[in-house]
Amino acid sequence: MFATIDPLTGGLIWEVEGQKEKEQKEKNKVKYVEIKDVNIQFNPRPSRLSLEEKLKLLEPIGEELINKDELINLLKTKTFPICYDGFEPSGRMHIAQGLLRALNVNRLVDAGCIFIFWVADWFALLNNKMGGDLNKIKNVGRYFIEVWKAAGMKMHNVKFLWASDEINKRPNDYWLRVLDLARKFNVSRIKRCGQIMGRNDDEQDDKMAVAQLFYPCMQCNDIFFLEADICQLGMDQRKVNMLAREYADKASDAYKPIIMSHHMMMGLLEGQVKMSKSDLNSAIFMEDSAEDVKKKIKNAYCPPQVIKDNPVLDYTKEIIFGWRNKLLIQRKPENGGDKEYISYAELEADFISGALHPGDLKPAVTLVLNELIQPVRDHFTKDPEARALLQEIRSYQVTK
Numbered sequence: 170m171f172a173t174i175d176p177l178t179g180g181l182i183w184e185v186e187g188q189k190e191k192e193q194k195e196k197n198k199v200k201y202v203e204i205k206d207v208n209i210q211f212n213p214r215p216s217r218l219s220l221e222e223k224l225k226l227l228e229p230i231g232e233e234l235i236n237k238d239e240l241i242n243l244l245k246t247k248t249f250p251i252c253y254d255g256f257e258p259s260g261r262m263h264i265a266q267g268l269l270r271a272l273n274v275n276r277l278v279d280a281g282c283i284f285i286f287w288v289a290d291w292f293a294l295l296n297n298k299m300g301g302d303l304n305k306i307k308n309v310g311r312y313f314i315e316v317w318k319a320a321g322m323k324m325h326n327v328k329f330l331w332a333s334d335e336i337n338k339r340p341n342d343y344w345l346r347v348l349d350l351a352r353k354f355n356v357s358r359i360k361r362c363g364q365i366m367g368r369n370d371d372e373q374d375d376k377m378a379v380a381q382l383f384y385p386c387m388q389c390n391d392i393f394f395l396e397a398d399i400c401q402l403g404m405d406q407r408k409v410n411m412l413a414r415e416y417a418d419k420a421s422d423a424y425k426p427i428i429m430s431h432h433m434m435m436g437l438l439e440g441q442v443k444m445s446k447s448d449l450n451s452a453i454f455m456e457d458s459a460e461d462v463k464k465k466i467k468n469a470y471c472p473p474q475v476i477k478d479n480p481v482l483d484y485t486k487e488i489i490f491g492w493r494n495k496l497l498i499q500r501k502p503e504n505g506g507d508k509e510y511i512s513y514a515e516l517e518a519d520f521i522s523g524a525l526h527p528g529d530l531k532p533a534v535t536l537v538l539n540e541l542i543q544p545v546r547d548h549f550t551k552d553p554e555a556r557a558l559l560q561e562i563r564s565y566q567v568t569k
């Protein structure tokens with residue numbers, strides 16, 4: 170028998186807890202796994218590149234850039250421009266978030282930027298992730314950081330800030346502007362940001378939680394709170410970044426951030442416009458085995474000579490030629506023999522003409538993807554802390 174305090178009356182409530190319930194409770198307890206603070210590696214280095222070289226390096230990141238003149242001006246005037254991206258820690262990490270994110274961070278770091286990762290733990294809570302369990306959310310956040318570290322992200326210019334910590338350190342700075350944002354925009358404008366939380370804009374009011382109105386106001390405020398010069402988030406987050414620029418027209422103490430939105434990588438199967446954690450068939454995960462990757466690429470949509478909406482070409486362009494400057498296609502002599510491509514354009518031209526067949530491209534892509542993921546697999550096998558963390562988050566059995 171045990172007692173808890175009734176929050177309403179303050180009286181004691183007596184309950185009987187059986188052995189089974191006790192065991193279940195013990196099982197559900199979220200473990201805190203000790204991990205070294207990754208921010209100790211933070212030791213910013215300026216870039217030695219010229220303005221032209223920096224622009225060339227950054228060009229492939231932005232599917233949309235608002236705008237180029239402002240970016241040029243920033244790179245000319247600031248040694249360490251501040252870029253930011255935020256993420257809700259939940260579920261598993263796919264290669265778009267793992268490999269493409271790391272690649273783009275490295276490009277920005279090489280151009281002298283400081284990259285702030287906003288670990289959006291409170292946002293995940295607002296958005297009902299991980300059953301609303303903040304401890305689980307935090308562990309998933311720590312897992313994501315471990316993945317990026319192992320994937321080769323250049324941590325010397327990268328800082329991880331936890332929303333829950335930073336907001337509590339400077340609550341006035343944070344909340345006053347959130348309130349101001351809430352005063353300056355109407356409900357329909359905020360509702361138009363639904364996509365940033367993975368929601369439809371046309372959700373009915375009685376189906377919508379008030380949290381869905383809080384969230385965009387908070388995310389918009391993050392930009393100013395972190396003093397970000399560049400919002401370097403995915404295309405799916407562009408609406409709230411545009412809101413920040415609109416806000417700058419309304420508030421005298423706000424500036425217009427530069428928006429550099431990266432491409433959303435396609436899902437594996439036909440018609441999947443974006444790789445999504447909630448659609449397990451659409452994604453290659455950073456914890457997939459070499460065999461899984463092989464199977465997934467083998468089954469991926471990749472009709473001969475068709476480049477439109479072809480995910481295998483998308484990965485080749487964005488990831489393979491991003492991380493490597495060449496790709497070797499190994500073929501039997503009767504199929505044309507081996508060929509090494511040193512640019513994506515050259516490979517695409519051969520694919521269109523039919524000189525390069527999907528059956529030969531797929532194994533080459535599989536090989537490189539597996540090479541890129543292998544250090545992550547090794548880290549989670551060899552490092553005891555990382556291994557314990559992975560075991561812990563696997564116990565949540567999350568699919569989303």
Ligand SMILES: N[C@@H](Cc1ccc(O)cc1)C(=O)O
Binds near residue numbers: 287292365367
């Ligand atoms: N909305 C982002 C997470 C995020 C939260 C707050 C931010 O300031 C930025 C990004 C997502 O869905 O992943």
